[in-house]
Amino acid sequence: MNDIPQDAEAVLRLAAQSMFDVLASTAQGAMVVNREHRVVWISEGYKRFLPALGFRDESEFVGRRVEEVVPNTLMAQVIDTGQPILVDLLTNKAGTFLVSRLPLRGPGGDVIGAMGMVLLDHPETTMQPLMTKFACLQAELDETRRQLAAEQSRNRRPKHRIIDFVGASAAALDVKRQARRVAQTDATVLLLGETGTGKELLAHAIHAASRRAARPLVSVNIAAVPETLLEAEFFGVAPGAYTGAERKGRDGKFKLADGGTLFLDEIGDMPAALQAKLLRVLQEQELEPLGSNEVVKVDVRVIAATSRDLAAMVARGEFRADLFYRLHVLPIRLPSLRERAEDIEALVDVLLEDIARRGGLAPKTLDPGALRALAAQRWPGNVRELRNALEQAFLMSDEEQLAPEHFGLTEPPLPQAPPTLPGAGAGTLAPTAAVAAIGAPAVGAIPDGARAMERADAAPVALDDPSLPQATLGARKASLEREAIAQALRRTHGNRMAAARLLAISRATLYEKLGKYPELAAMAAAMAAAAPSRASVTAPAAWTATGPG
Template sequence: MLDHRFPYAKEIIETVIENAYIWIVIVDADGKIIYMNENYCRFCEVTKEEVVGKHVTEVIENTRMHIVAKTGDEEIADLQYIRGNYMIANRIPIFADGKIVGAFGTVMFRDTKEWSEMNSHVRHHLSSIQSFIEQQEVTGAKYTLNDIHSNSATMSELKEKVKSIAATDSSVLIRGESGTGKELFAHSIHLLSHRSEGPFVKVNCGAIPEQLLESELFGYEDGAFTGAKKGGKKGKFQQANGGTIFLDEIGDMSLHMQVKLLRVLQEKEVEPIGGNRTIPLDVRVITATNRPLEELMKTNDFRSDLYYRISVIPLFIPPLRDRMADLETLVRYFIKKVSLRTGKRISMIHEDVMETLHQYHWQGNIRELENIIEAAIHLAKTDVITLEAVPEYIKNRPIYHSDMKVNSLKEMLAQAEKNILIRTIQKHAGDKRMAAKELEISKSSMYEKIQKYGLT
């Protein structure tokens, strides 16, 4: 009974229930619908007037509401398949005067994808808690999206994309230049996924000699070859079972190994060297490269069938020069990080230094920036980083310099034009329209030149 002290209580409660994020249904002791909120009716393609008085099984597919109304046993977080979607449903009996008079049902997440995405979102916020950090150390993954310091809209969009894809088991191919932080994104995807408590195993395909890579990835049985470890050895894929394997520098893998890897990915099983049995795998695969795989496919140096297998979800990490809005955020972070490690106090960085950093091309991306900040902190004579402490090679770089590999005036002019475009775009923090305005060229000309020099 509603309290008379609140004259609008009935209207408030009805509004809340009708607009609740969850879907709601109430049945009587016989399983007949007493109430069903508008959102649930809309999903089931019925009206509230139609459903009231009907048995719940006539309206909701695979329902158990009538069973709960009879047994009095509540059912929490039960999967229910309705109209092509799995729902996560709660069913709670209603008692009055010591007997069951009905049941109350809710759907908190409208399908399992929605639940997974919410789970990823929660994990993202939990990543700052110490207990979660300890878990990361056990599984092998240690970086989260919180470790990717940025301020640009591009990176914000990329992080949101990572949160949405983490919930899936699809293969991810991370593209980007060296030093852009591809590995940090691989760690983050794993830790935001339902596999976060499983192992995270990383392999640098370019750092392991080809003759050893097969045994490293797939393992071997006892006596498989001369020098084999007694008892055999588990490969990286087996070690990653139930979790994620991260294959870095996948573009450096030989064609011979590409064939073997493709078979493992297709069959979802691995056969150790020297073995006569296959081992089933449950592994999510994340790969990364800085090499142009499309060009390698044209020259038959990378298999197209493997490419399509590993690039179900492509992620591109932009170079630092294309997201200069992140520069100051990164500089502050690296100053704090290096200062804590070295014990040297730095209170500020001179504006001339920041201007120089904005003008630099950043071939080595984030990794190069961290190295430059570390060097500057060591070389700073006071608690302020000045130009004197900055490495010489990044200061006063000419538009054209003698170490450029060009053979003609045409090439030199093209290189000079490219460098001018890069510096002007950097100056305006990636705003290409402002850069075009400063250079007094049309917007269409700017985009033609950007495409010409591959500056997208």
């Protein structure tokens, strides 16, 4: 009777030892791992698994880190988290096992190790229904993970590229040139322009072309957020900062954009009280969440945009001058649609294609009268308003080709004579008798470079032409490219959509290349303006140069 412990602590120790002995004896095998993840003990039953794991005896196994000797084990996770894994399937080169893992705690409650037990060493025979269900759940989990990874990959893909800013006009090309340049830096960019000119598109494109492209781009429309919520939206909220605040707190947009880009749309609508705090973040790259005294460092590139005149707002005292100068490091002004009317045809083609694709509908085109009518409009809402007009006409009309009446417009009168192209010489192009007989449009004068490509129809440039001894490979490739584009435009009477199909390239690619060769863009515009209807792809037409020289 004297061997029976009297104090509670001794009773608990005895109970723990008894429970340990019961678990070890009823399991197929058991092991104990210490706080450093090293195996310190294995049961007699566990020793029979050692050969299958690649060990001759206990001495080679005990003392090593558990993840080194038992593939796919989760013992380290149990020790680090203090959370048991009561039932699990473990599969490795020794077989498939039904296992249980329990944390071991010291007198103070700290985790001092873990015990792992093999409950069944052949669960595939004794627990077939459970194994089948587990396999199905595991397959579903793997598929969900794959879909999530694919979705994350799609989300990281750039929404827009610089090439998506459609247009080959001088104004559009200048915007794209500036965008490529600022994308190579981390300096703050300020996008200026009327509403609907494509500021958000360009912000995405600059981010996609920058070294931060793999990191997030976070957008905030300041005009759309209530003034009382702006500070929390930008800088985040500390846990319990105010009544109703989330227990875990909430990260602000600057924190979410850490390492990437923050796009601040309508920066001119920012309240004065918040402007000073934004200035500090831009200068110091640090912030304080709402309700916190902790300073949080961030690494964020800011792109701001506005349709308002910030300089005038500074003069009126409505916008901080120091913030204006901090934002106005790399300004890019986006032209209105009125300033680049020559891009309307390209924009119409791209927008109609996008409307058809998004709606799963057959594509539609515009007749020349509708195109001229659209080009004559003022478009105060710019590209956004143009898209709205196209979408309404597209969806409300059953015709494959949209006319001025589908837009509620009147076609402007045709010019009396075809326009003279910039930089043209005295010579003009006239159709041969065969072409004139079918009523093909006459085309105004074109630059000498285009006339040279015209003559190349009969005599293509040869790469080994001895008359070009100094031409580099790049120059020869450019010459052949210009020739191919010129021929495609002539065959299609300036119809860029048809020319792109003929060249087997996208329209966006064709517009980009026309930006490289402005004389071809001018030639296409003149042909399209003079054409009585949207031309389809025809057989090559032979053109001859007439006039002086």
